[in-house]
Amino acid sequence: MGFFSKTIGRLASILLDLDDTQQPKEQIAVLGDFLAKYKFEIDASSMDEFLGLLKKKHFVDSITVSKAGEVIASSEGNGIGESFASAALIEFIGKQLEDPETILMKMSDCWFMIFPFNQNIYIVKAGTNLSTIELRALAREIDVFLKKEKTNRAKINGAAKKIPN
Amino acid sequence: MGRIITIVSGKGGVGKTSLTANLGVALSQAGLKVLLVDADVAMANLSLILGMQSSPITLHDVLLGESTINDAVYDGPGGVFFVPSGLSLEAYRRVDSERLESVIKGIQENYDFILIDAPAGIEKNVMAAIAAGDETIIVTTPDSPSVADAIKIKLVAQRLGVNPIGLIINFARNEKGEIKAQDITRLLELPVMGIVPEDPEIRRSFMQENALPVILRKPNCPSSNSIRKIAEKLAGKNIEASAEEKKPGFFSRLFGNFGKKKQTEQIKKTTQE
Numbered sequence: 533m534g535f536f537s538k539t540i541g542r543l544a545s546i547l548l549d550l551d552d553t554q555q556p557k558e559q560i561a562v563l564g565d566f567l568a569k570y571k572f573e574i575d576a577s578s579m580d581e582f583l584g585l586l587k588k589k590h591f592v593d594s595i596t597v598s599k600a601g602e603v604i605a606s607s608e609g610n611g612i613g614e615s616f617a618s619a620a621l622i623e624f625i626g627k628q629l630e631d632p633e634t635i636l637m638k639m640s641d642c643w644f645m646i647f648p649f650n651q652n653i654y655i656v657k658a659g660t661n662l663s664t665i666e667l668r669a670l671a672r673e674i675d676v677f678l679k680k681e682k683t684n685r686a687k688i689n690g691a692a693k694k695i696p697n
Numbered sequence: 698m699g700r701i702i703t704i705v706s707g708k709g710g711v712g713k714t715s716l717t718a719n720l721g722v723a724l725s726q727a728g729l730k731v732l733l734v735d736a737d738v739a740m741a742n743l744s745l746i747l748g749m750q751s752s753p754i755t756l757h758d759v760l761l762g763e764s765t766i767n768d769a770v771y772d773g774p775g776g777v778f779f780v781p782s783g784l785s786l787e788a789y790r791r792v793d794s795e796r797l798e799s800v801i802k803g804i805q806e807n808y809d810f811i812l813i814d815a816p817a818g819i820e821k822n823v824m825a826a827i828a829a830g831d832e833t834i835i836v837t838t839p840d841s842p843s844v845a846d847a848i849k850i851k852l853v854a855q856r857l858g859v860n861p862i863g864l865i866i867n868f869a870r871n872e873k874g875e876i877k878a879q880d881i882t883r884l885l886e887l888p889v890m891g892i893v894p895e896d897p898e899i900r901r902s903f904m905q906e907n908a909l910p911v912i913l914r915k916p917n918c919p920s921s922n923s924i925r926k927i928a929e930k931l932a933g934k935n936i937e938a939s940a941e942e943k944k945p946g947f948f949s950r951l952f953g954n955f956g957k958k959k960q961t962e963q964i965k966k967t968t969q970e
Contacts, residue, residue, distance in 0.1 A: 553874025559841040
């Protein structure tokens with residue numbers, strides 16, 4: 533369409549008021565409220581707080597991180613039983629099947645997902661099963677936080693050593 | 698190391714595939730080495746827009762572990778390289794889209810830009826396409842259903858730890874009821890990288906025997922100009938429009954037809970003799 537026909541068309545549309553559309557202001561407001569509900573600013577000072585925020589971000593019920601059967605972190609406070617069982621399960625399945633990525637268990641009302649990531653074992657409980665991509669994304673965030681915590685602890689210990697008696 | 702950008706939308710039918718193809722060609726015109734990947738393993742369309750529907754080895758074969766990614770790279774129009782997705786439903790049922798990330802990261806250093814055309818929705822295949830990229834660009838149209846889905850896909854990308862870098866507003870008609878660019882920016886908290894007007898030339902470009910991205914078929918039409926500007930932002934340099942094949946004017950077409958008639962009459966005469 534040429535420039536003149538376009539301009540004439542637009543002019544006619546304005547003069548005859550052919551554009552009867554309206555800004556959906558109420559819908560825009562609803563969308564704004566929707567987004568405000570899902571602000572995921574993960575700025576936590578402790579692991580407990582961090583796992584609590586991660587649960588909301590990834591829509592899961594509980595997260596436990598363990599290493600060699602020992603609990604490193606758990607959103608539920610304990611998680612010892614889960615850690616033992618998961619470590620044993622991963623070890624057993626690893627012996628039966630080569631290199632398992634994730635173990636999914638469907639219970640009557642939830643799913644358990646157990647998977648290794650960077651030498652830790654992650655146990656996630658949720659209402660529905662998460663894909664490996666989602667689980668890895670969750671584990672990656674925890675991994676970064678654990679490393680940051682470790683560095684902070686080393687810094688504090690270093691500073692404590694420097695203080696003279 | 699090249700940039701891997703996944704083009705997502707949430708809602709289907711917002712022109713994501715067509716934008717991916719044209720952006721890729723525009724970046725290639727800037728002298729960059731560009732790979733387009735059709736990650737829509739269920740509803741592959743990018744090959745149709747590029748006019749490359751008959752490619753024997755596809756992403757399906759790569760994800761099934763039956764071919765390497767390099768075997769599935771083809772020379773596309775306008776200097777782009779292209780990995781098509783297969784049309785087979787059976788292969789689609791068998792592919793593990795979660796392997797996409799490792800496959801794409803394996804060839805990242807061979808290209809300046811890898812643009813991944815993601816499927817619509819927020820399901821597993823979409824997440825695989827997002828996770829395969831380092832950045833995402835969200836395509837939306839200026840209406841509430843599309844913006845609502847754009848918000849959801851932004852949240853999915855953030856959950857997966859992939860950074861959305863901006864928005865493209867497609868099919869803008871400048872109607873009163875359209876959600877304004879500044880409102881979309883405010884809602885999604887992302888900058889608008891460009892507004893592409895609704896342009897019948899885009900549709901016409903794939904309604905051809907030999908389909909071509911609009912940026913090659915009509916390099917100076919409004920949509921091509923807008924897409925080129927977005928590509929310039931990504932590339933960080935100016936991109937010249939390729940020369941358009943000139944259509945014969947009214948008189949040359951008229952006389953051309955007379956010429957054709959004369960020729961046919963002569964052919965008829967010689968065959969009768």
